[in-house]
Amino acid sequence: MSEKIRRFPSLSHWGAFTAVVAGGRLVDCEPFAHDSAPSGILRSMPAMVHSPLRVNRPAIRRGWLRDRHLSDGGERGRDDYVEVSWDVALAAVHSELQRVRSEYGSEAIFGGSYGWSSAGRLHHARTQTHRFLNAGGGCTNQAGNYSWGTAQFLLPHVIGSYTPVTGRVTDWNSVAAHTRLFIAFGGMPLRNTQITSGGAGDHPVAGQLERARAAGVEFVVISPTRRDIPAGLDARWIPIRPNTDAALMLAMMQALIADGIHDEAFLRTHCVGFDALRDYLEGRTDGIPKTPEWAQAICDVPATVIRELARQARDARTMLTCAWSLQRAHRGEQPYWACIALAAALGHIGMPGGGVAFGHASMNGVGNPRMEIAGPALESGRNPTGSVIPVARVTDMLLHPGQAYEFNGRESVYPDIKMVYWAGGNPFHHQQDLNRLNRAWARPQTIIAHEIWWTPMARRADIVLPATTTLERNDIGGSTRDRYVFAMHQALAPVGDSRNDFDIYRELAALGGYEQAYTEGRDEMAWVRHIYESMNKAWHDSGHEAPGFDAFWDQGYASIPEPERPFVLFEDFRQDPAAHPLRTPSGRIELYSEKIAGFGYADCPPHPAWLAPAEWLGSPVAARWPLHLLTPQPAGKLHSQMDGGKTSTDLKINGREALLISPEDAESRGIGQHDLVKVYNDRGACLAAAVIDAGLKPGVVMLPTGAWFDAADERLEVHGNPNVLTMDVGTSRLTQGSSAQSALVEVARWNEAAPVVRVLETPAIT
Numbered sequence: 001m002s003e004k005i006r007r008f009p010s011l012s013h014w015g016a017f018t019a020v021v022a023g024g025r026l027v028d029c030e031p032f033a034h035d036s037a038p039s040g041i042l043r044s045m046p047a048m049v050h051s052p053l054r055v056n057r058p059a060i061r062r063g064w065l066r067d068r069h070l071s072d073g074g075e076r077g078r079d080d081y082v083e084v085s086w087d088v089a090l091a092a093v094h095s096e097l098q099r100v101r102s103e104y105g106s107e108a109i110f111g112g113s114y115g116w117s118s119a120g121r122l123h124h125a126r127t128q129t130h131r132f133l134n135a136g137g138g139c140t141n142q143a144g145n146y147s148w149g150t151a152q153f154l155l156p157h158v159i160g161s162y163t164p165v166t167g168r169v170t171d172w173n174s175v176a177a178h179t180r181l182f183i184a185f186g187g188m189p190l191r192n193t194q195i196t197s198g199g200a201g202d203h204p205v206a207g208q209l210e211r212a213r214a215a216g217v218e219f220v221v222i223s224p225t226r227r228d229i230p231a232g233l234d235a236r237w238i239p240i241r242p243n244t245d246a247a248l249m250l251a252m253m254q255a256l257i258a259d260g261i262h263d264e265a266f267l268r269t270h271c272v273g274f275d276a277l278r279d280y281l282e283g284r285t286d287g288i289p290k291t292p293e294w295a296q297a298i299c300d301v302p303a304t305v306i307r308e309l310a311r312q313a314r315d316a317r318t319m320l321t322c323a324w325s326l327q328r329a330h331r332g333e334q335p336y337w338a339c340i341a342l343a344a345a346l347g348h349i350g351m352p353g354g355g356v357a358f359g360h361a362s363m364n365g366v367g368n369p370r371m372e373i374a375g376p377a378l379e380s381g382r383n384p385t386g387s388v389i390p391v392a393r394v395t396d397m398l399l400h401p402g403q404a405y406e407f408n409g410r411e412s413v414y415p416d417i418k419m420v421y422w423a424g425g426n427p428f429h430h431q432q433d434l435n436r437l438n439r440a441w442a443r444p445q446t447i448i449a450h451e452i453w454w455t456p457m458a459r460r461a462d463i464v465l466p467a468t469t470t471l472e473r474n475d476i477g478g479s480t481r482d483r484y485v486f487a488m489h490q491a492l493a494p495v496g497d498s499r500n501d502f503d504i505y506r507e508l509a510a511l512g513g514y515e516q517a518y519t520e521g522r523d524e525m526a527w528v529r530h531i532y533e534s535m536n537k538a539w540h541d542s543g544h545e546a547p548g549f550d551a552f553w554d555q556g557y558a559s560i561p562e563p564e565r566p567f568v569l570f571e572d573f574r575q576d577p578a579a580h581p582l583r584t585p586s587g588r589i590e591l592y593s594e595k596i597a598g599f600g601y602a603d604c605p606p607h608p609a610w611l612a613p614a615e616w617l618g619s620p621v622a623a624r625w626p627l628h629l630l631t632p633q634p635a636g637k638l639h640s641q642m643d644g645g646k647t648s649t650d651l652k653i654n655g656r657e658a659l660l661i662s663p664e665d666a667e668s669r670g671i672g673q674h675d676l677v678k679v680y681n682d683r684g685a686c687l688a689a690a691v692i693d694a695g696l697k698p699g700v701v702m703l704p705t706g707a708w709f710d711a712a713d714e715r716l717e718v719h720g721n722p723n724v725l726t727m728d729v730g731t732s733r734l735t736q737g738s739s740a741q742s743a744l745v746e747v748a749r750w751n752e753a754a755p756v757v758r759v760l761e762t763p764a765i766t
Contacts, residue, residue: 008491009556039194044645056496058089064462073442080764111139117424119199120475125424132505138385150737160583169357174566178353180316186323187228188361201484226695249338251295263347273592330613330742337608350574365481390736398440423450429640433728625744653689657720684724710759
């Protein structure tokens with residue numbers, strides 16, 4: 001007799017699907033019927049749910065079990081683990097929370113969870129972790145994010161809000177109808193559009209690009225690699241040196257001014273600070289006119305190309321967009337600010353199909369036509385300590401407690417962290433200079449992790465609590481950039497002794513005497529219902545009726561219609577800046593910010609400028625490290641999630657990540673196709689497999705992020721994790737963002753025996 005097949009609606013950050021279950025196992029993930037371009041990452045899920053890498057039972061690092069908080073933190077990542085009962089594990093976690101709070105205060109606990117853990121809004125590990133820690137007295141939290149944290153703290157000074165970088169930009173319907181020239185700084189790689197934070201019912205970007213191209217939109221892609229051009233787009237490619245986009249934009253603006261074709265009226269009526277910026281562009285402040293010839297020496301883009309592109313952009317309705325990657329670089333504030341200034345000089349801001357945008361093809365949903373109605377959400381509550389650090393400064397915090405730092409106009413001091421509590425995310429993926437992080441990771445007295453798999457994070461924790469996947473619990477999910485909200489039915493019994501984060505924290509809150517504050521008297525399904533009904537009230541107040549909860553749960557999803565008219569960013573502001581001012585001090589676009597000027601930051605002046613990164617191909621260190629390393633998002637996984645899954649492993653070569661290198665750079669180093677190579681600089685080294693790519697600008701190499709960190713010591717990471725090479729400094733004192741895209745390296749053929757990749761094997765457990 002054949003096994004009974006059962007189907008359950010569910011959701012992931014890479015798309016909605018139906019979980020197909022037979023014999024208590026996930027056997028398939030069928031894409032949502034309304035998804036026009038489902039992600040292949042769905043194919044990785046069945047094997048990962050039932051992977052031998054699952055954390056099946058609570059486990060404690062042997063050294064910590066023996067010596068508790070007095071154990072040697074330097075043994076993390078090398079020590080083996082002892083499985084214990086849930087009662088023993090939870091008692092250990094509870095006693096440590098009490099000890100640290102009583103001896104050092106709640107700010108000594110770092111609630112460092114990161115946000116990509118689950119598309120479900122109830123079982124979103126970061127929210128649950130902070131909700132639990134806040135209910136118990138608080139913690140040290142993180143401000144911003146790695147994805148677009150630089151823009152998050154810059155844009156409010158310039159345009160009054162960071163919402164455009166979250167995807168709320170002039171939508172694709174307006175682009176197709178009105179844009180004539182679409183310039184993409186940083187490229188438009190469709191691999192990134194598989195992903196939406198909170199999940200998606202549809203992946204429309206490829207179709208929207210095709211529709212825009214058919215409507216006559218001309219695309220120009222400015223990037224070091226042709227791979228950033230979507231197939232079939234027939235875009236013009238302008239190869240550029242990495243990290244020099246700001247210089248190109250400033251030179252385009254100077255060319256407009258020199259020819260007298262800039263929009264003087266818009267700059268005077270809708271902006272402040274144009275005169276100061278003009279003085280800089282024309283060289284009156286530093287003696288260096290920012291001409292296309294000046295930019296050519298920096299960008300390696302011909303001056304004639306720069307000047308012609310500026311004129312073309314002025315003559316046609318033009319949309320400028322910047323990939324998120326541009327602001328993940330040293331001095332990453334500058335290309336975003338310069339792009340806004342260039343768009344203002346062109347005069348198309350607030351017009352249909354024109355102006356400026358951020359993040360096209362950096363994530364699915366950017367520019368997606370959607371009514372502005374709330375999605376499902378769970379509140380994490382107020383943090384009583386008020387202690388917070390910029391998200392990318394975690395290593396500095398651990399290494400330098402008590403050290404002062406500056407951030408967005410204020411001076412703060414790093415707390416002395418005694419406990420790290422982590423659920424969701426992998427710092428040994430997101431953080432830069434992982435060897436430095438690994439050293440810092442030895443300092444806290446105790447590290448606790450909720451984990452599904454034996455990830456690099458789990459292997460460096462003292463207490464590991466096994467967590468369920470989204471398929472082993474009930475939840476509700478959806479994104480504010482997608483029209484759908486999804487029921488996520490439990491499809492499987494928890495694997496091993498795993499529990500969901502909500503139940504783990506509920507039991508810990510009960511031990512601490514604050515269960516009611518944490519749960520508000522609701523169990524899992526009561527919370528799912530409450531989240532939906534709260535969202536449904538917001539929908540009702542906005543004039544849209546959604547089904548009741550029971551009907552929604554049975555159907556598996558609810559949706560809102562597309563808006564009746566296209567959304568145009570800054571449309572009201574353009575039509576009447578006095579009636580619809582921006583939330584800047586002046587109410588206008590700030591090309592010169594008096595507030596930033598008051599901060600006195602030499603590394604972020606009060607107007608957009610060319611500031612050379614610490615590492616780029618024009619810097620002195622390029623003589624020693626002659627290749628600029630770019631670290632794009634991977635095509636076969638989300639960050640490091642699903643690294644052991646099929647779509648990820650299929651893209652590896654002999655078990656390692658692929659390093660793209662130009663034919664010229666490969667030949668000069670004696671490197672052949674698929675050779676094992678060492679990529680290295682002063683910060684570290686990793687192994688990768690060479691892939692020779694004629695569409696890559698010479699002097700540039702590319703190694704995607706996401707390989708699970710696998711290093712026995714600081715000399716060599718063997719799996720291909722590029723963050724052993726990236727620079728761990730803030731973009732500037734203003735935003736303190738990630739500078740991952742500013743890294744110089746050398747590459748050499750590896751002639752020794754190939755080390756074994758062990759990170760995808762289960763660690764020693766007794």
